[in-house]
Amino acid sequence: MVMKIACIGTGFVGVVTSAVLAKLGHTVAGLDIDEKKIASLTEGKVPFYEPGLEELILSTISSQNLTFTSNYELAISGADIVMIMVGTPSAADGQADLSYVYKAAESSAPHLKEGAIVVIKSTVPPGTNAKVSSIISGLTKVDFDIASVPEFLKEGTAVEDTLHPDRIVIGATNPKTIETLKELHKPLTDNIIVVSPESAQMAKYSANVYLAMRITFANQIADLCEKNGADVDEVLRGIGADKRIGSHYWYPGLGYGGSCFPKDVKEIAAYAKSVGEAESIFIAVDDRNENRIEKMMQKFDKFVNGFAGKSVAILGLSFKPNTNDTRVAPALKVIPWLIDHGAKVTATDPKAIEEIKPHLPGSVLYSPSANKAINGAQVVMILVEWDEYKSLDFRELVSSMSKPSYLIDTRNLYTKDQIEGVGIAYRGIGK
Numbered sequence: 285m286v287m288k289i290a291c292i293g294t295g296f297v298g299v300v301t302s303a304v305l306a307k308l309g310h311t312v313a314g315l316d317i318d319e320k321k322i323a324s325l326t327e328g329k330v331p332f333y334e335p336g337l338e339e340l341i342l343s344t345i346s347s348q349n350l351t352f353t354s355n356y357e358l359a360i361s362g363a364d365i366v367m368i369m370v371g372t373p374s375a376a377d378g379q380a381d382l383s384y385v386y387k388a389a390e391s392s393a394p395h396l397k398e399g400a401i402v403v404i405k406s407t408v409p410p411g412t413n414a415k416v417s418s419i420i421s422g423l424t425k426v427d428f429d430i431a432s433v434p435e436f437l438k439e440g441t442a443v444e445d446t447l448h449p450d451r452i453v454i455g456a457t458n459p460k461t462i463e464t465l466k467e468l469h470k471p472l473t474d475n476i477i478v479v480s481p482e483s484a485q486m487a488k489y490s491a492n493v494y495l496a497m498r499i500t501f502a503n504q505i506a507d508l509c510e511k512n513g514a515d516v517d518e519v520l521r522g523i524g525a526d527k528r529i530g531s532h533y534w535y536p537g538l539g540y541g542g543s544c545f546p547k548d549v550k551e552i553a554a555y556a557k558s559v560g561e562a563e564s565i566f567i568a569v570d571d572r573n574e575n576r577i578e579k580m581m582q583k584f585d586k587f588v589n590g591f592a593g594k595s596v597a598i599l600g601l602s603f604k605p606n607t608n609d610t611r612v613a614p615a616l617k618v619i620p621w622l623i624d625h626g627a628k629v630t631a632t633d634p635k636a637i638e639e640i641k642p643h644l645p646g647s648v649l650y651s652p653s654a655n656k657a658i659n660g661a662q663v664v665m666i667l668v669e670w671d672e673y674k675s676l677d678f679r680e681l682v683s684s685m686s687k688p689s690y691l692i693d694t695r696n697l698y699t700k701d702q703i704e705g706v707g708i709a710y711r712g713i714g715k
C-alpha cells in the first residue's frame with residue numbers, strides 16, 4: 285500500500301530515511317526549518333557526504349516520490365505517517381535536549397489528519413512519547429497514535445543500512461499501528477521486532493552504549509598490552525573466536541566520536557541518575573573516553589621526543605571513514621593539543637577539510653592529499669582509516685620526510701616491521 289509520509293528533520297537520518305521510503309514507492313515529504321538545506325535538497329544536492337545518497341535522492345526526486353519543504357501544513361496535511369527525526373543533543377546536565385522533538389510535535393499537531401501515526405525516530409529516553417502525545421493532544425481534536433521506531437543506521441554506510449537493516453524495532457501498543465508500521469518496513473527486512481515504546485527506546489540507547497563500551501574496553505586492554513609486551517590485535521583475535529564475544533567491532537585507538545556515541549553515553553548516564561541509578565558504568569565509559577586523547581597525546585609526545593618545533597602531518601579529519609561529519613572527531617582535540625605544544629600541523633582528509641576548518645586554529649595548513657601533507661613532515665599521525673591511507677608507500681615517502689621520522693598509527697593500519705624497515709620509527713596502539 286502506498287502511504288503518504290512526512291519526515292521531519294532532514295539531517296543525516298531524515299534525508300536517508302526520506303529517500304529510502306520514497307524508493308519503496310511511498311509519497312514522501314522531507315521537512316526542515318533550515319531553508320538553505322531544503323533549497324539545496326530540492327535541487328538534489330545533499331549537504332553532506334554519504335556514499336550512494338545523492339544518486340538515490342536524484343532518482344526519487346525525478347520519480348516525483350520525494351519532495352522537500354519548510355512548510356508544515358504542506359508536508360503534514362494528509363500524511364498517514366509523520367516521522368520525527370530532529371536532533372536530540374545532550375543538554376548541559378547530560379540529559380537529552382528534547383526541545384526540538386517537542387517543537388516538531390507542536391508544529392505538526394494542527395495539521396495532522398484523523399488516524400495519523402506519529403513515529404519518533406530521534407533517539408529519546410523512555411517517557412518521551414507520553415510528553416509528545418500530550419503536546420499534540422492539546423493542539424488537535426483528531427485521533428492519532430504515537431509509536432517509536434528508533435534508527436540504527438551508521439554514517440558512512442547509511443543508505444545500505446537503511447535499505448538492508450539488521451532489524452527494525454517497532455515500539456507500539458495499538459494493533460492497527462503495529463500492522464501499518466510492519467507493512468511499511470516489510471520490504472526492508474523480515475526481522476521486525478515489535479516491543480513496547482519504552483523497550484524500543486532503551487534498545488536504541490543500549491545498542492549505542494554497548495558499542496561505545498566495546499571501544500572503551502578495547503582501549504583499556506590496549507593500554508595493558510603496552511605494559512606487558514602483548515599485542516592488542518592478537519589479543520582481540522584470540523577472544524574474538526569465542527562466539528559469545530565475536531571478532532567484529534573492535535576498534536582500539538583514540539576512543540569513540542561522532543554525533544551519537546558520545547552524546548548517547550552521556551544521555552543514558554544522566555537518565556540513569558534521574559531515575560535513581562546514579563552509579564552506572566556509563567559514567568566510567570564516558571570519563572575514560574573523554575580523557576583518552578589527552579592520555580595518548582602524552583605518550584606520543586614521549587615517543588617523538590617532544591612535539592615542540594616538529595612538523596606533523598595529520599591524516600584524517602572526519603570522525604570515521606566515508607563521511608565528512610566531523611562532530612566529536614579526534615582531530616578536533618589532537619590538532620589543538622599539538623599546536624599548544626609547539627608543533628606545526630598540516631592536515632588532510634578526502635572529504636572533511638571544509639567542514640573542520642572553522643573549528644580548528646587558523647595556523648593549521650591543509651593539503652589535498654596524504655602524499656603532499658607528508659612532504660616535509662617529521663611526524664605522520666593517522667587518525668582515520670580512510671581506504672587511501674591503508675596502502676601508503678612509506679618506502680617512497682620516507683625520502684620526503686624530515687629526519688628522524690615518526691609514524692603514529694592510531695588505527696593500527698601498518699606493522700612495526702614494515703615501517704621501521706624503511707627507516708621510520710613506528711608507534712601503533714596497544715603494541
Ligand SMILES: NC(=O)c1ccc[n+]([C@@H]2O[C@H](COP(=O)([O-])OP(=O)(O)OC[C@H]3O[C@@H](n4cnc5c(N)ncnc54)[C@H](O)[C@@H]3O)[C@@H](O)[C@H]2O)c1
Nearest residue numbers: 293294295296297316317318370371372384388406407435
Ligand atoms: N546521525 C546518525 O548517525 C544517527 C543514527 C541513528 C540515530 N540518530 C538520531 O537521530 C536523530 C537525528 O540525528 P541526525 O544526525 O539526523 O541530526 P542532524 O543534526 O543531522 O539533523 C537534524 C535536523 O533537524 C532539523 N530540525 C530541528 N528542529 C526542527 C523542527 N522543529 N522542524 C523541522 N526540522 C527541524 C535541523 O534543522 C536538522 O536539519 C538524533 O536523535 C540522533 O541521535 C542519528
